[in-house]
Amino acid sequence: MRAYGFKSNGGPEVLEEIQVPTPRPAPGQVLIEVAYAGVNFAEVQHRRGEFGEPDGPGGYDVPGLEVSGTVAALGSGATGPAVGEQVAAYLPAFGGYAEFAVVDTDFVRPVGVLPLAHAAGVPCVYPTAYGVLTEAGRLHEGDTVLIHAAAGGVGSAAARIARARGAARVFGTVGSATKTQLAAELGYDALFVREDFEDAVREATAGRGVDLVLDPVGGPVRHAGLRVLAPFGRVVTYGDLGRDADWTADVWDLWKNNKTIAGYNIGDVARRSPATIGEHLSRALSALASGELPYTPPTVVASSDVVEVHRRHEAGRTHGKTVLAFTGHGAG
Template structure:
């Protein structure tokens, strides 16, 4: 089968088209004929070496959509030909076929209607992450105010809508440019601020009370309301780790929490499935819109990575397989 892989860490140019054997579905797995593969910053980090060197050839891609081509042993609730969105914790989505754990294969035929493959190509990583950050890590409650960084990205644009669906009263976002601010506003943000000077404007917007939380870092601790939470889920900027004193958290009624979908997939896979199914219902109902802004051919994966690494992307980029 045709795939995109890399044999050494480096820039986008290390990605190349390869021919590899079609994988088999093992026990508890499904084989999916891929229609679309979502492009995510975690795959850029994978290529750059943040997760270690390839062994010996790695095929990136952590989410995809397509049709079930084969079922492994002990798989129920799915049939060959079913349309699905799949989360791929070990990668493999940039290919004509991919193997996924059956519990992370989300049916696209829901009680509220069928989700199309194009939309579904960018949901199986993004939606459980956005839902898990808000409902799990941040413990979002009805009436809360939320601040979301990277508001124009795939997770950020979905998170704003999910926050509303979960009962958030006010949703703020930050972005790195004015163009991205105009784009992000279409997803229901009450206001979108420049990232470099959001501290003052968030305080002004909330009358000094602060916001409850969002996927962010150190600076956002300063704008938390009493009992607010900072929930972070990734490291797109690739900054070194922080050393934080604990006493300011206690003295100012602040909390810091994190979300890592890989850890959830290993230690609480049923919870990840619950979050994914709940979020997909929001898509099927029309409460959440996945904005696919760019579709490139599989062979153009390096171009997609170059744009994402440079921060020029908004919404969701897919590879058409």
């Protein structure tokens, strides 16, 4: 089958079109013929080497954490999805940038009436957004929420979910002034340039601060997030886009000022509570299909354009979701 992978870590150009054996579903797994593969920042990190060196078939790793497509075969004992059914799946072991992918049924759900292109951007992003907001972040009705990297895949999904689950106000930060104009389109009350968001947040909240900060950036941005927390406010850390390894928290600051720091990692949830991923994925697919969660259609590009798509993600030049189209579904 055709796939896109890399055999050494590096820049976007290490991604190549390759031929690898079509995987076979193990017991409890399904084989999915991929229609679309969602592109996530985590795949940039995978390619750069932040998850280790490639060690897959032929020395290649095939990235890709989320897909939509059609169930092509079932491994022994696999229950739930049926052959021929259109599904969306989170792939904890990667492999989505390919014509076929295998995954445990725990992480597969029917797309229902949601178009396959839309569904491809859901299985990693929405469980993450639900997990960060509601499990780690303990979102309460009436909360004011601040979302860093607000225009990205997870950020833009989290804004919609926060609103649907009763947040009173939803603010976000972005890297450039031009992106602040996306606020209404992405469902924010306002977007601030990240460089000087602290003053903007204080002004927008009349000095009170926010109840919940979603922070995949880290470094000085995380310290600033802690400074703009209202009493009992929470910062949820779920990424390190700023690549600032020296970050440490001052426990006395948390204690003396009624602050909380929480963490979220979808890989750990997949290992230790797989049902949570399935539940969040089902909830997202049905809320998107019913219109309870507004949805901005993804940017659909040919899978052969994967190198350029990675360049754009790495440079922060995307907003919302981008999905790669595979065989039989247009551009691939």
